[in-house]
Amino acid sequence: MLNDFLILMKPELTVTVILFLLLFIKIGKGMKNETLLPLIQVLLLLNFLLGFFFNKQGVLFEGLYTSTSMIVFQKNILNLGVYLISLLCADWLRKTPHLPEFFMLMLSALLGMFFMISSGNLLMFYLSLELATIPVAAMANFDLEKKISSEAAMKMILSSAFSSGILLFGISLLYGATGTISFAELPAQLDGSPLQIMAFVFLFTAFAFKLSIVPFHLWTADVYEGSPIAVTSFLSVISKGSIAFIFISTLYKVFQPMEAIWYNMIVVLAIATMVIGNLFALRQQNIKRFLAFSSIAQVGFILVAISSNSPAGLSAVVYFVLIYVFSNLAAFGVASVISEKTGRENIDEYKGLYKTNPFLTWVLALALFSLAGVPPTAGFFGKLFLLTAGATKADYWFVTVAALNMIISLYYYLRITRAMFMDKNDQPIEKLRPDPSARLALLICTAGIILTGLLSWVYDYIVKLN
Amino acid sequence: MNLLLLIGIPLVAALAVLASRNAKQVRWISLTGATAQLIASFALLFAFKTERAAGNTAQMLFEQKHALFPAWNINFHLGVDGISIAMILLTSFVLVAGVLVSWNVEKMTKEFYFLLILLALGAYGFFISLDLFILFFFLEISVIPKYLLIGIWGSGKKEYSANKLALMLMGGSALILVGMLGLYFEGGRSFDLLQLSKMSFDTTTQHILFPLLFIGFGVFTALFPFHTWVPDGHSSAPTAGSMFLAGISMKLGGYGCLRVATYLLPEGAKEYANIIIVLSAIAILYGAFATMMQKDLKYINAYSSVSHVGFSLLGIGMLTQTAMTGAVMQMVSHGVMTALFFAVIGMIYDRTHTRMVADMGGLMKVMPFVATVFFIVGLCSLGLPGLSGFVAEMTVFVGSWEHADAFHRIATIAAAMSIVVTAVYILRAVGQTVMGPIKNEYIQLKDANWNEKLAAILLLAGILAIGIAPFWLNDLLKPGIEVIMQKLASVN
Numbered sequence: 001m002l003n004d005f006l007i008l009m010k011p012e013l014t015v016t017v018i019l020f021l022l023l024f025i026k027i028g029k030g031m032k033n034e035t036l037l038p039l040i041q042v043l044l045l046l047n048f049l050l051g052f053f054f055n056k057q058g059v060l061f062e063g064l065y066t067s068t069s070m071i072v073f074q075k076n077i078l079n080l081g082v083y084l085i086s087l088l089c090a091d092w093l094r095k096t097p098h099l100p101e102f103f104m105l106m107l108s109a110l111l112g113m114f115f116m117i118s119s120g121n122l123l124m125f126y127l128s129l130e131l132a133t134i135p136v137a138a139m140a141n142f143d144l145e146k147k148i149s150s151e152a153a154m155k156m157i158l159s160s161a162f163s164s165g166i167l168l169f170g171i172s173l174l175y176g177a178t179g180t181i182s183f184a185e186l187p188a189q190l191d192g193s194p195l196q197i198m199a200f201v202f203l204f205t206a207f208a209f210k211l212s213i214v215p216f217h218l219w220t221a222d223v224y225e226g227s228p229i230a231v232t233s234f235l236s237v238i239s240k241g242s243i244a245f246i247f248i249s250t251l252y253k254v255f256q257p258m259e260a261i262w263y264n265m266i267v268v269l270a271i272a273t274m275v276i277g278n279l280f281a282l283r284q285q286n287i288k289r290f291l292a293f294s295s296i297a298q299v300g301f302i303l304v305a306i307s308s309n310s311p312a313g314l315s316a317v318v319y320f321v322l323i324y325v326f327s328n329l330a331a332f333g334v335a336s337v338i339s340e341k342t343g344r345e346n347i348d349e350y351k352g353l354y355k356t357n358p359f360l361t362w363v364l365a366l367a368l369f370s371l372a373g374v375p376p377t378a379g380f381f382g383k384l385f386l387l388t389a390g391a392t393k394a395d396y397w398f399v400t401v402a403a404l405n406m407i408i409s410l411y412y413y414l415r416i417t418r419a420m421f422m423d424k425n426d427q428p429i430e431k432l433r434p435d436p437s438a439r440l441a442l443l444i445c446t447a448g449i450i451l452t453g454l455l456s457w458v459y460d461y462i463v464k465l466n
Numbered sequence: 467m468n469l470l471l472l473i474g475i476p477l478v479a480a481l482a483v484l485a486s487r488n489a490k491q492v493r494w495i496s497l498t499g500a501t502a503q504l505i506a507s508f509a510l511l512f513a514f515k516t517e518r519a520a521g522n523t524a525q526m527l528f529e530q531k532h533a534l535f536p537a538w539n540i541n542f543h544l545g546v547d548g549i550s551i552a553m554i555l556l557t558s559f560v561l562v563a564g565v566l567v568s569w570n571v572e573k574m575t576k577e578f579y580f581l582l583i584l585l586a587l588g589a590y591g592f593f594i595s596l597d598l599f600i601l602f603f604f605l606e607i608s609v610i611p612k613y614l615l616i617g618i619w620g621s622g623k624k625e626y627s628a629n630k631l632a633l634m635l636m637g638g639s640a641l642i643l644v645g646m647l648g649l650y651f652e653g654g655r656s657f658d659l660l661q662l663s664k665m666s667f668d669t670t671t672q673h674i675l676f677p678l679l680f681i682g683f684g685v686f687t688a689l690f691p692f693h694t695w696v697p698d699g700h701s702s703a704p705t706a707g708s709m710f711l712a713g714i715s716m717k718l719g720g721y722g723c724l725r726v727a728t729y730l731l732p733e734g735a736k737e738y739a740n741i742i743i744v745l746s747a748i749a750i751l752y753g754a755f756a757t758m759m760q761k762d763l764k765y766i767n768a769y770s771s772v773s774h775v776g777f778s779l780l781g782i783g784m785l786t787q788t789a790m791t792g793a794v795m796q797m798v799s800h801g802v803m804t805a806l807f808f809a810v811i812g813m814i815y816d817r818t819h820t821r822m823v824a825d826m827g828g829l830m831k832v833m834p835f836v837a838t839v840f841f842i843v844g845l846c847s848l849g850l851p852g853l854s855g856f857v858a859e860m861t862v863f864v865g866s867w868e869h870a871d872a873f874h875r876i877a878t879i880a881a882a883m884s885i886v887v888t889a890v891y892i893l894r895a896v897g898q899t900v901m902g903p904i905k906n907e908y909i910q911l912k913d914a915n916w917n918e919k920l921a922a923i924l925l926l927a928g929i930l931a932i933g934i935a936p937f938w939l940n941d942l943l944k945p946g947i948e949v950i951m952q953k954l955a956s957v958n
Contacts, residue, residue, distance in 0.1 A: 315537065375607045384599075384643070388538060391647040396674075399647060403640035410636050414613065414629060422617045422625050456534045463537040 007056045008067045011075045012114050014047050019107045026100040033099050037090060040103055041437060044083040051076040063120045063184055070465040071117055074245045074318060081238045081325045082110055087441035088333035089230035091340040091434075096228075102142060105135040106234060113242035117249075122171045122181040125246070129167070129210075132242065133160045136235060140227040152226025159219040163209035170202025183254050190257040200258060204265065207250075210243045213303070214273040217296050221280075224292035229339060232288055233332035236295045241321040244299075248306050248317055259309055266307040267398055274300030274405040281412050287335045287345050290412070291328070294371060297409055298324065301383060304390035304402045315463045316389040320382040322458075323370065326448030327379055330367035333442050334360050337434045344429060347416055352425035357432055361420045363442045370449045372413040373406055378453030385459070467513040469528050469544040469594050472554065475503045476587040480580055489575040493565075496579040500562040503586075507551075507558040511942075514551055518945075525949055526596060526660065534600070539656050543597040547949075548942040549794055553593045553721055556801045559928050560713040561586045564706035566921035567809045570816070571619065571704070578619060581611040582706055589714045593721065598646050598657040601726070605686075605718060606639055612699075612711065619704040627695075627702035634695040638685030642722070645678035649730060662730050663953065669733055676734025679727040680742070686719025689779060690749035693772045697756075700768035705812030708764065712771050713805035717797045720778045724793070724950065728782060732954045735785060740873065742783030747877045749776035754887035763811045763821045766895050767804060770847060773884055774800045774855075780881055781862040784874065785954055789865025790947050792858055795939060799854035799932055803846050806925035810840045813918050814899070817911045823895050828904025833913040837900035839922045844896040846929050848889045854932035859885070861936075 006013065021043070025031055031039075055072045059065065086093070086103075096102055112131030119125040137160060141153035175181050177196045178189035190196055205216065212220040224232045251262060277297030284290035305316040337360065339345050354361040370379030383406065391399045434442070452458050479499025486492050510528075517527050526545030534542045546554070564582060571578050584607070591604030609632055617628035650657055652675075653665045667675070685692040696716075700708045728735040753773025760766045774796070781793025813836050814829065815821050830837040846853035849860075866878040914922065932939055 312537070369610055374609050375603050380603065380606065385538070387643065388647060388650070391651060394651060396644060396648060400640075400644045403643050404637075407633055407636045407640055411629070411633055414632060417613070418617060418625055418629070421614060422628075459535055460537060 004056070004058055005060060007054055008058050008060055009065070010054060011051055011072070011079070012111055014050055015107050015111045015114065018043050018047060019104055019111070022100045022104050022107070026104075031100075033094050033096075036099055037086075037093055038437075040099075041083070041086050041090075044079070044086050048076065048079040048083045051079050059120065063182055064124050065115070065118050066120045067118055068465075070314075070318070073462065073465050074117055074242075075114055077318070077322050077325060078110060078113060078238050078242055081241065081329065082106065082234070084325070084329050084333075084441050084444065085230055085233055085238075087437040087444075088233070088329060089228075089336050089340075090437045092228060092230055092336060094435075096142060097144075098142075102139065102230075105139045109133070109135040109139070109234075110238070113238065117242060117245050119246070120183045122174070122183070126164075126167060126171060130164060132239070133164070133210075136231065136239065139231045139234070140223060142231060143226075143228045146226075148226040149228065152223045155219050155226075156223045159209065163206045163216075166202050166209070167206030170199045170206060173199035173202065183250070186254045187257055190255065192258060192261070197258070197261060200255060200261070203250075204262065207243065207247045208269065211240060211247065211299050212296050213269050213299060214276045214296065217273070217277070220296060221289050221292045225286055225289045229288065229332055229336040232292075233329055233336070236291065236332070237325050237328050240295065240299065241325065244302055244317060244321060248314055251306065252309060252314065256309075263307055263309065263393075266303050267395070270300050270303035270307065271398070271401050272300075273297065273303060274402060278405055278408040278412070282408070285346055285348065287347055287350070287416075290347060290416075291331060291335070294409065294412070295328065297405065298371065300405070301386050301402060304398070305386040307398070308389040308392045310389065310392055311463075311466045312385075312392065313389040315459070315466055316382075316385040319459050319462050320386055322462075323378040323382040323449070323452050326445045326452065327367045327370035327377070330363050330442060330445035330449060331371065333438060333445065334364040334367070337432060337438055338429060341432050342429055347419055349429065350416060351419045351423040352428035353420040356428050356430060360432065360434070360442075363446055365417050365420065366446060366449050368413040368416055372410045374410070376454065377449050378451070379449070381453035381459070467510055467528055469510075469530065469546065471506050472503070472510070472590045472594055473587060475499060475506060476583050476590060479503075480583040480587065483576060483580045483583065486576065489572070492576050492579050493569060496565045496583060497562070499583065500558070500565045500586075503590075504558040504562050507554050510546070511551055511555060514546065514548070523945075529596070538599075539658075540599045541597050541658065542600055543658055544594045545596045545660075546594055547946040548944065549721070549725070549946040550593045552794065552798050552939060552942055553717060554590060556717065556798050556928075557586060557589045557593070557714050559802060559924060560709055560805045563805060563809060563921035563925050564709050566917040566924075567709065567812055568704070568706040569915070569917040573619060578615070578704075581615050582710070584608075585611040585615070585710055586714075589718060592718050596659045598649065598659060598662070598726065601659075601722075602639070602642060602646060605642070605722070608715060608718075609635060609639075612707070612715065615707040616699060616703045619707065620702040621704070622702045623698070624702040627698040631695045631699040634685055634692065638682045638692070638719070641678045641682030641685070643682075645675045645682060645727075648675045648678070659725070659730070667731065667733075672731045672734035673737055676727055676731040676738055679731070680723055680734075680738065683719045683722030683727060684779070687716045687723065687779065688719075688749065688772045688775050690745045690752065690772075690776070693749060693753075696772050697765055697768040700771065700808070701762060701764035705808060705815075708768075708808040708812075709805040712768070712808060713801040716771065716775055717801055720775065720782070720793070720797045723779065724782055724790070728785075729950045729953055732957045735954065736957065739783050739785055742779060743874070743877045746776045746779035746783055747880050749773065750780065750881045750884045751887075754884040754891070757891045758887060760891075761822055761824060763814070763823060763895065763899070764808070766823070766891060767807045767811060770888065770891070771800070771804055773888070774804070774847070777859055777862050777881065780877070781865060784862075784866045784869065786865045786868045787947055787951050788868060789862055790950065791940060791943050792861030792863075792865050794943050794947065795854075795861055795932070795936070796858035798939065799846075799858040799929070802925050802928040802932070803843060803855060806839065806843045806922065806929065807847065809918070809921055809925065810836060810843060813914060814840070818908060823898050826899045826905075826908075827902040828900070829908065829911075830900040831904050832908060832911045835914045835919060835922070839926065840900060841896055842926065843929070844892045846933070848892045849885055852930075852933050854929045857933055857936040
């Protein structure tokens, strides 16, 4: 029993151990950021690597906590993302006065996400969701001297509280209608009565808030813009990824009987999310806001695959999130290097970047092409599989709309590429020397962007986990 | 022969270019790679001929199949028939010539050649793939190189042209993607071209999917009214870029229209054949008349490309063996011809620093080689017997005339009339450029360098090889076209 417990909850336990280690360092003598940051990076790397060993499937606490090889893999993706963020934002992290607290918050949020993905019960799900959200709001406030950062934190905490309220309401209604909150028992109780549908809609809304699905996306851009880039990338990659994972498993496992209802909801919301995310991204000048709206549009594409209600949909989404981790973190990483060294975040200021910083330019260009879904980058395969999964229902109009949205998204991704490669600038950003760890992380991301697609066994591996 | 070689050589060359230290190394590595590829293409041609002569009548030769994404039933399935080999030869010719012509590119040489080779890699991969998924992958792979080549090394309103081209081609790809997914799900979850060709899709499916695929590929090959990226893209691109865009990239679309849309969806092709004919006849005439109004040499060739490529679409739309053979011949012929045309325009521009016809004159006196090549390629464009243009266009017309009804006759006559217009603009442009009194500022100009001469001679050889002895090309294409015709005949 204890053995099972230790092995099944290994990802959570490792994160908790690191968390406490940081706490001891903080309340003990304290450490300089210069020594602490590499230590944290190594710990996170170990945490990521440990995720590949001693894995087991099983259920704990009478169904409260479940672990499957797919769930373990999803946690590994999140671990990888956190590790990459710790490398990419090294410049900013080193300067922040409260480094241990920052990572304590980030790891608590990560812990919440782990429990959330593993939850087998609505109560557990709700608790872990809160654990995954509240620390992030505190993190958003970490640019202490910037007003916009506090504003972002405030907006985030208010909108999260609101969506949590809706979620709780939905859970209570569902409990009232079915008499159970266990994921395993719920499907048998679902008969599509109006009260259940009502409860489901509330639950769905809460998910939509967290995933920033249009029309619940309004908090996204402001929060992304105000937060430090380390937090923005955490929010847009790790948070989004984890919510997408639990969203898809709730829909497929728990709400399977109500498929006829949620299929239509997802189709409508996916189209709205893609179109509106894309149209807003067209006009953005700030690179963080730009990436915020583009990530909204990406969620729309994820919804396309989710609508398929098939194992193929699940593997396509997991695969896409993996690629998205590499692509989006690379984009944010470059933005972070530039913003930290020069304070520039405007797309117009990226003009002529290629002349001075060819490495950064290529990484950003590849990341953007991957986000746009242009080969040979992995994003091409990711997007294509999302759409292929979406087409299993033979709803070709839906897929056509998605495919046409890829054109719009290409347009705005090209805008940045054009600024960097082609436009002239009298005062281009000077030659930057990114931190070695940031450089390493950018290389890892680049390798990921190119190889995840071309090495086809990666996708195969994910399919076999299912 | 292992077809992976055709992808492997450019890949190795591209990586070697990335690893090289200076511009000189880059040039020589690229030239070596391109030449090796040309040799490999000829080796493929001879291996193919030997196999066929030995009585191997399989539809595709040198097939190989590796599982890529087994979950989706996607395979790395390669194979060639005569049509693909003709296209591969064309690509190799243009690649070598493109590398030679760009010898003097000083700005970011390494990146330039890397992108150029990547572009070629996409084309080779496209022509040998028998799985729609990897075919699409190779088709799309060229988006980044095209965009950057035009945007960085181009001239004029290059950013606008690069954007327009990338977005319009992406639009075409989106249509192809949907059509492809339709084929996949209706055809028993397979992207395999040969497997799909054995399926019989029901009539409604064919009527929906055919336009998606045909228009999608049509955007690549300047199907009217989706041709608008052509003039801007071609005229803004650097010389080698224009050569590739007009010579190869447009042929990707034509090949796709034939091999994917028409071959897999014969009923759809029959249903929409008349629309294709009308659109391509419009393209032919419109392109020709629009060319008359152009004053810039690159625009002249770009618009005339719209007109010339219209002949291949016309040939496909006619759905007869002869016309289709002519269509493919026209793709090859136009590929070589237009590449040479753009190469010569590039040579002239490098020396005179203008592309305006009115600003030139008497170039024959200072650069006889360039002027002569320009003259020959002009004559090829207007369809002089003995050169490749005549053979291809004539075949299309003969094939079209096999239909005895008024509609096809009128379309054919309308298309044929464009030749007169072509003669007008070609003779005018060539005449004003190379004949007449020479301007003072041009007296010092020098004739072509060794690399330019080599490129021109190579492409000229291609034009003459098709023009004087078209039989070998016809024999090469025949079995491939017959398969498509059989499939067309199998539906009422």
